[in-house]
Amino acid sequence: MKKFFQVVGFSLFAIVAFALFANYGIPKINPAPPPVEEKVDLGAMTIESFIALGDRIFNGKGTCTLCHNAVGGRAPMLDSVAAKAGERVSDARYKGTATDSEGYIYESMVEPSAFVVVGFGKSGTNDTVSPMPNVSTGSIGLSDVELKAVVAYLQDKAGSDVTVEIPTEAPADEEQEEGAERVVAKTAEEVIENYGCTMCHKIAAGEGDMGPDLTKIGAAKSREYLRRAILDPNANIAVGFDPDMMPGDFGDQMAASELELLVKYMADSK
Numbered sequence: 001m002k003k004f005f006q007v008v009g010f011s012l013f014a015i016v017a018f019a020l021f022a023n024y025g026i027p028k029i030n031p032a033p034p035p036v037e038e039k040v041d042l043g044a045m046t047i048e049s050f051i052a053l054g055d056r057i058f059n060g061k062g063t064c065t066l067c068h069n070a071v072g073g074r075a076p077m078l079d080s081v082a083a084k085a086g087e088r089v090s091d092a093r094y095k096g097t098a099t100d101s102e103g104y105i106y107e108s109m110v111e112p113s114a115f116v117v118v119g120f121g122k123s124g125t126n127d128t129v130s131p132m133p134n135v136s137t138g139s140i141g142l143s144d145v146e147l148k149a150v151v152a153y154l155q156d157k158a159g160s161d162v163t164v165e166i167p168t169e170a171p172a173d174e175e176q177e178e179g180a181e182r183v184v185a186k187t188a189e190e191v192i193e194n195y196g197c198t199m200c201h202k203i204a205a206g207e208g209d210m211g212p213d214l215t216k217i218g219a220a221k222s223r224e225y226l227r228r229a230i231l232d233p234n235a236n237i238a239v240g241f242d243p244d245m246m247p248g249d250f251g252d253q254m255a256a257s258e259l260e261l262l263v264k265y266m267a268d269s270k
Contacts, residue, residue: 062142185258191261221266
């Protein structure tokens, strides 16, 4: 009988401990809506304000500076991309259809493998395949207006003529309702797709090579480590990689259930 009560007591203790951990041990994360197209009055916009919009997108929603920076060296710098466009569209390796800097820059964001700068292609592809995703899809999802604003910004940054014409209105399929509720991912694969993990990592079906390989990360790291790596990516920097490469706001973007789906998926990857 004594042993019975010991078992019962231990079971109750385990249940209470688990409940406390579930409620207080796992970080409280409030789901946030995904990035949305900035609400602008295109009819009243000047070219200067359109360039400024491109600046905000380039350094914000577009996450361009995560790779295109002087620190990591994982993607080419874009300060003079408009000036180099003519040379690149004339290159024998060019596979796109652009004929000028405006078309080349726009194309490079939606079809990045049309031309890969030497030294910046995926490993083993002889610089024929870019590790960059189509930024008009996935977790970044830039609209046509946003893409054109970035083109204008990069043309201006290079000191070139800004040839982009400001759209008169956004296409109907790009309009988004303010405050629309985001659908929370139900599987780890959906989380990986929605948050663009494959842009930088080998994980699931993705072949990103800008960040650590996560295909067998569970064999080396605990769930606590993996959870912290998502919420505070600069807490532990993997050998061979630089700080500030991974966004630090996934804790604000993900629902708690999405975080735990991703952590479990990686922990089980061995």
